[in-house]
Amino acid sequence: MIRIEGTKFGAVEVDETAVIRFPNGLVGFPAETEFVLLERSGGKLVGYLQSLRTPGLAFPVMDAAQFDGYPEPSLSELASGAGLPTDDLAVLVIVSVNPQTKLLQANLLAPLLVHVASRTAAQCVLDPQRFSATHTLADPIALAKARMEAAKARLAEGDAAAKVAAGA
Amino acid sequence: MLIIRRRVGERIVIGSNIEVTVASATKKMVRLAIQAPKGIPVLRGEVHDAVVAANVAASEGMIELEFIDDSSDGEDEASEESHDSD
Numbered sequence: 419m420i421r422i423e424g425t426k427f428g429a430v431e432v433d434e435t436a437v438i439r440f441p442n443g444l445v446g447f448p449a450e451t452e453f454v455l456l457e458r459s460g461g462k463l464v465g466y467l468q469s470l471r472t473p474g475l476a477f478p479v480m481d482a483a484q485f486d487g488y489p490e491p492s493l494s495e496l497a498s499g500a501g502l503p504t505d506d507l508a509v510l511v512i513v514s515v516n517p518q519t520k521l522l523q524a525n526l527l528a529p530l531l532v533h534v535a536s537r538t539a540a541q542c543v544l545d546p547q548r549f550s551a552t553h554t555l556a557d558p559i560a561l562a563k564a565r566m567e568a569a570k571a572r573l574a575e576g577d578a579a580a581k582v583a584a585g586a
Numbered sequence: 587m588l589i590i591r592r593r594v595g596e597r598i599v600i601g602s603n604i605e606v607t608v609a610s611a612t613k614k615m616v617r618l619a620i621q622a623p624k625g626i627p628v629l630r631g632e633v634h635d636a637v638v639a640a641n642v643a644a645s646e647g648m649i650e651l652e653f654i655d656d657s658s659d660g661e662d663e664a665s666e667e668s669h670d671s672d
Contacts, residue, residue, distance in 0.1 A: 426648055442625065446638030466648075477644050478651050501625025514644035515651045522651070525644065528637040540625070541641075546633050551640035 420454075424473040427456060427466070437470065438532060441501075444541045445528060450475065453539075462522060462555065463513060467530075482509035482529055489529050489544055497531055500540035508532045516552065527551040 420437070422430045432454040443450045450469050457465040462480050469475040482488055489496060494504035510530040516523045526549040532539040590598060597607045604626065609617040620628050629637075 442627070444641055445627075445634065446641050463651075475645055476648065477641070478648060499624055500627075501623075512641065512644045513651065514640065515647045517643075517647075525637070525640045527633075528640065541637075543627060543629055543633060543637055546630075546636070551636050 420470065422454075422468065422470060422473050425468055426474065426476055427468075430454075430456060430468065432456075432468075436537075438467070438537045438539050440530075440539050440541065442540060444477070444530075445543065447475075453477075455479070464510065467510075478513045479510040479530065480513050480524060482511045482524075482526075485511075485524075485526065488526065489542075490548065493531070496542045496544075497533070500531055500542050502531055502533045502538060502540055503536065506534045508534055513555075514552075516554065519554070522555040523552045524555055525551045526553045 419431050420434055422432070436454050438453045438455065440451050440453065442448065450471055452470040453467040454470065455465050456468050456476070463478050464481050465479065466476040467479055489509060493507050493509065497504045497507055508531075510532065512525045512528070512530070513522055514525070515521070526544070527546060528541050528543045528551065530539055530541050592598065592608050594608050594611055597605050599605050603623050605621040607619040607621075609619045611617070622628050
């Protein structure tokens, strides 16, 4: 087992076989070549890619399978360009919060390709004319409506705790 | 920093396996032809910088993200918790 002290999640223990290697690091983080995926349940995130080298460094990631026709060019083409085997690939995208809208956004410009069998990975950069590094995950109006409906439903139930939450 | 004068058609070689050839040039623009091995990303500087900025931002805003991710997708959990507090 590998023990990482002082991560944003406290001390974490992971199996050596769970390590994902990025031979070239991430873009802007060339020295960060070893990560583990700390899985997370609930919400849209798959989990956090936790650096083994820098305990304070982790990237929230989600599965890219929900984006139709993504990525482009094809996975095998991207993998070959990144020096990865062209089969058995998973695609993750890094997620962040838009500082203005406070909505989740995904970095579709630079997905993470993971060769599952060898646990080798690379961050690829796609065509910036087609993909955004700050792709909003929810339409703000739809999201606001959904929240309002949820709040109304709770008020109708006469749930006192929900009234406080909706008023806040 | 190394600065080299090159004419159209001339090359520079970086390491043993990266070649940059000046394909054409005008007063305001040069076109470069770059040959690099697979696995060596070749990016326009501004695209590289945008990806770095996105990576840095994502690694820094995590606590806020936890909260927003829960509230956007975890409606069931939220209502269960409010019952528990009764």
